[in-house]
Amino acid sequence: MAASRLIEISPVTRVEGHGKVTIHLDENNNVDEARLHIVEFRGFERFIRGRLLWEVPVIVQRLCGICPVSHHLAAAKAMDQIVGVDVLPPTAEKMRRLMHYGQVMQSHVLHFFHLAAPDLLFGFGSDFAKRNIFEVIRQNPELGLRAVLMRKFGQEIIEATAGKKIHGTGAIPGGINRNLDIATRDRFLSQVDQMLEWSQGALAIARGYVEDHRALVDSFGSFPSNHMSIVREDGALDLYHGKMRALTPDGAPIFDMLNYNDYHKHIVEDVRSWSYMKFPFIKELGPETGWYRVGPLARMNTADFIDTPLANEAHGALKAYSGGKLNHSTLANHWARMIEVVHCVEKIRELLHDPDLQGTDLRAVGERRHEGVGVIEAPRGNLIHHYKVDENDQVTYCNLIVSTTHNNEGMNRAVKDVAITHLSGQPKITEGMLNHIEVAIRAYDPCLSCATHALGQMPLQVEIYDAGDRLVDRAGQCL
Amino acid sequence: MSDPFTFRIDGVAVTAKPGQTIMEAADAAGIYIPRLCDVDGLRHQGGCRVCTVKAGGRSVSSCTQPAEPGLEVENNTEARNRVRRDLVEMLFHEGNHLCPICEKSGNCELQAMAYRLGMTAPTRFPYLEPCRDLDASHPDIALDTNRCISCGRCIRASQDVDGKGVFGYVGRGIHRRVAVNGDNLADTDAVLADKAMSVCPVGCIIRKNEGFRMPIGARHFDHGLIGHEIEEKSK
Numbered sequence: 001m002a003a004s005r006l007i008e009i010s011p012v013t014r015v016e017g018h019g020k021v022t023i024h025l026d027e028n029n030n031v032d033e034a035r036l037h038i039v040e041f042r043g044f045e046r047f048i049r050g051r052l053l054w055e056v057p058v059i060v061q062r063l064c065g066i067c068p069v070s071h072h073l074a075a076a077k078a079m080d081q082i083v084g085v086d087v088l089p090p091t092a093e094k095m096r097r098l099m100h101y102g103q104v105m106q107s108h109v110l111h112f113f114h115l116a117a118p119d120l121l122f123g124f125g126s127d128f129a130k131r132n133i134f135e136v137i138r139q140n141p142e143l144g145l146r147a148v149l150m151r152k153f154g155q156e157i158i159e160a161t162a163g164k165k166i167h168g169t170g171a172i173p174g175g176i177n178r179n180l181d182i183a184t185r186d187r188f189l190s191q192v193d194q195m196l197e198w199s200q201g202a203l204a205i206a207r208g209y210v211e212d213h214r215a216l217v218d219s220f221g222s223f224p225s226n227h228m229s230i231v232r233e234d235g236a237l238d239l240y241h242g243k244m245r246a247l248t249p250d251g252a253p254i255f256d257m258l259n260y261n262d263y264h265k266h267i268v269e270d271v272r273s274w275s276y277m278k279f280p281f282i283k284e285l286g287p288e289t290g291w292y293r294v295g296p297l298a299r300m301n302t303a304d305f306i307d308t309p310l311a312n313e314a315h316g317a318l319k320a321y322s323g324g325k326l327n328h329s330t331l332a333n334h335w336a337r338m339i340e341v342v343h344c345v346e347k348i349r350e351l352l353h354d355p356d357l358q359g360t361d362l363r364a365v366g367e368r369r370h371e372g373v374g375v376i377e378a379p380r381g382n383l384i385h386h387y388k389v390d391e392n393d394q395v396t397y398c399n400l401i402v403s404t405t406h407n408n409e410g411m412n413r414a415v416k417d418v419a420i421t422h423l424s425g426q427p428k429i430t431e432g433m434l435n436h437i438e439v440a441i442r443a444y445d446p447c448l449s450c451a452t453h454a455l456g457q458m459p460l461q462v463e464i465y466d467a468g469d470r471l472v473d474r475a476g477q478c479l
Numbered sequence: 480m481s482d483p484f485t486f487r488i489d490g491v492a493v494t495a496k497p498g499q500t501i502m503e504a505a506d507a508a509g510i511y512i513p514r515l516c517d518v519d520g521l522r523h524q525g526g527c528r529v530c531t532v533k534a535g536g537r538s539v540s541s542c543t544q545p546a547e548p549g550l551e552v553e554n555n556t557e558a559r560n561r562v563r564r565d566l567v568e569m570l571f572h573e574g575n576h577l578c579p580i581c582e583k584s585g586n587c588e589l590q591a592m593a594y595r596l597g598m599t600a601p602t603r604f605p606y607l608e609p610c611r612d613l614d615a616s617h618p619d620i621a622l623d624t625n626r627c628i629s630c631g632r633c634i635r636a637s638q639d640v641d642g643k644g645v646f647g648y649v650g651r652g653i654h655r656r657v658a659v660n661g662d663n664l665a666d667t668d669a670v671l672a673d674k675a676m677s678v679c680p681v682g683c684i685i686r687k688n689e690g691f692r693m694p695i696g697a698r699h700f701d702h703g704l705i706g707h708e709i710e711e712k713s714k
């Protein structure tokens with residue numbers, strides 16, 4: 001009789017941060033359990049305490065080198081509330097939106113072309129040495145160039161609004177510290193139509209992939225779940241601001257038009273001994289069925305429509321693909337992500353034509369409060385920042401729920417699902433099979449360093465343990 | 480006796496008036512000598528030693544040493560700048576300087592001096608890693624003494640200009656540091672309009688609610704190395 005085994009995949013490559021997957025096998029090499037472990041810990045929520053409120057948007061963006069703008073803006077939104085500002089001057093809100101659309105665009109492009117495209121173009125089980133962005137560029141030089149230039153465009157938008165491509169200082173409590181000068185605006189305007197055309201090209205690739213691999217997409221890491229995001233008050237997709245909406249797998253509302261200041265009345269965070277990452281769930285449903293997914297696909301599910309024409313049309317096509325019902329396929333995230341890229345570029349174009357961006361009323365002030373919540377839809381999904389500040393302007397409390405944490409249970413389910421399908425009963429663990437697990441995790445575009453507020457790089461490890469919990473195999477994919 | 484005279488800095492003839500320090504004469508001639516504790520409008524202290532030059536073969540602080548006829552001064556040389564770099568680097572090790580999240584970044588003289596002197600990363604000495612509480616008790620002013628370089632500007636400004644004595648030194652030797660004259664800043668008679676609140680070269684004395692309002696690109700040292708205004712006078 002073969003001993004039961006545990007497979008560990010560590011590090012997971014092409015995700016941001018560091019993670020470890022353990023797979024527990026039974027005596028017959030069948031998957032008993034699979035878990036995504038988060039092994040680093042950063043503790044931002046602790047060391048932000050005592051800092052001054054206007055420092056917070058600048059400090060917390062250091063949580064992440066990939067989507068710092070999301071943290072910067074979520075914190076700034078919370079601090080707006082604390083300085084008593086509920087409505088920003090139009091220039092401030094529009095500059096922040098421009099920054100955010102630039103950020104979501106560049107992050108999604110990075111993920112799609114650099115991290116996901118190698119799997120999608122060459123197959124999950126293809127030669128590891130070739131499954132990378134360099135091979136994508138070698139085989140499709142034009143596509144590779146577009147990826148680089150699109151990302152550059154998004155980063156330059158961030159630079160123009162925040163002062164630097166990463167870790168700038170644009171948003172301040174109650175406003176923004178700059179407007180957009182005409183020369184910079186015109187430089188972006190001269191490129192934006194090209195960006196829109198290319199983003200539609202990327203959308204066609206992502207959509208084509210899903211449609212051409214229907215059997216795989218419908219089965220790979222696909223399982224019903226609740227979905228959650230903020231949406232605009234009329235139900236439109238809104239990445240910067242809105243009210244919270246959560247839907248059951250059938251699309252029925254769990255809560256809707258929820259003021260996000262009340263998030264903690266509806267979302268509870270569970271802890272498990274084997275992971276630094278918490279497991280949030282919706283209180284109304286309890287921990288068993290109350291877990292949910294966030295991110296591009298969740299947003300496509302929660303939004304009734306998109307307020308830009310090309311993205312709205314694409315949203316309709318995605319909805320039609322799942323027969324008007326919610327889409328639960330992990331891999332459909334890639335399609336959703338590219339719809340959002342189109343949306344962001346359409347929004348950027350709209351904003352560039354808006355003279356408010358050259359306005360000079362940059363900051364509002366109001367009556368001081370002691371508590372503030374900021375929620376934004378980050379590239380990877382819903383992001384919650386919650387602070388309390390004392391009368392000396394010092395932070396006394398901080399709670400962050402980042403996208404990857406919201407998706408924690410979903411990612412664990414996806415890993416187990418894929419492990420059962422692709423590993424069970426196999427006598428030998430191949431690199432291609434292990435990569436299927438990575439692909440499932442990667443579809444969520446997780447940022448594990450953000451999620452645990454952890455430091456460092458994040459490749460993945462997979463370990464296999466037998467029924468007696470003995471480590472019998474280990475596979476790593478080091479970058 | 481009150482006639483101007485000349486002396487030389489790095490071989491360049493400089494005219495000085497009697498009673499001028501080497502630094503004052505250099506400034507007037509468009510020659511920059513690095514400095515941290517000295518600042519226009521306050522009496523000279525000669526504390527930080529970043530302005531040290533060789534004058535007549537001796538090491539002296541140029542912010543306090545009077546110029547003399549015929550003096551040969553060595554300023555902008557590799558040897559002088561290496562010592563200055565070491566001093567600046569030790570200031571980083573002695574305090575707790577996280578420039579990326581500091582609101583003084585871009586307007587900070589210590590950071591700017593590090594750039595000017597080519598200090599890329601403070602890695603050569605052990606960190607003292609102080610962990611001093613932020614004093615945010617005052618409604619308009621906060622103090623983050625983890626960033627204090629003990630330059631004494633605030634002490635001189637408070638005493639000599641504001642006539643108050645809000646700040647003073649406590650402790651001796653390596654333990655000497657700047658403290659407020661009371662339990663905390665709210666306990667003193669400090670007000671935002673005091674001269675002392677606008678002279679700090681680093682991000683220690685913080686004017687509340689102003690942080691990060693100045694966009695990147697508009698900050699003082701976004702436009703040139705520290706000292707460039709003085710050097711431009713000679714062009």
Ligand code: SF4
Binds near residue numbers: 575578590682
């Ligand atoms: S005071 Fe200056 S050197 Fe210190 S952290 Fe702030 S910017 Fe950096």
Ligand code: SF4
Binds near residue numbers: 626628629633678681
């Ligand atoms: S608080 Fe500022 S001005 Fe005062 S000694 Fe410290 S660094 Fe110098």
Ligand code: FES
Binds near residue numbers: 514525531
């Ligand atoms: S500037 Fe001369 S000793 Fe500080």
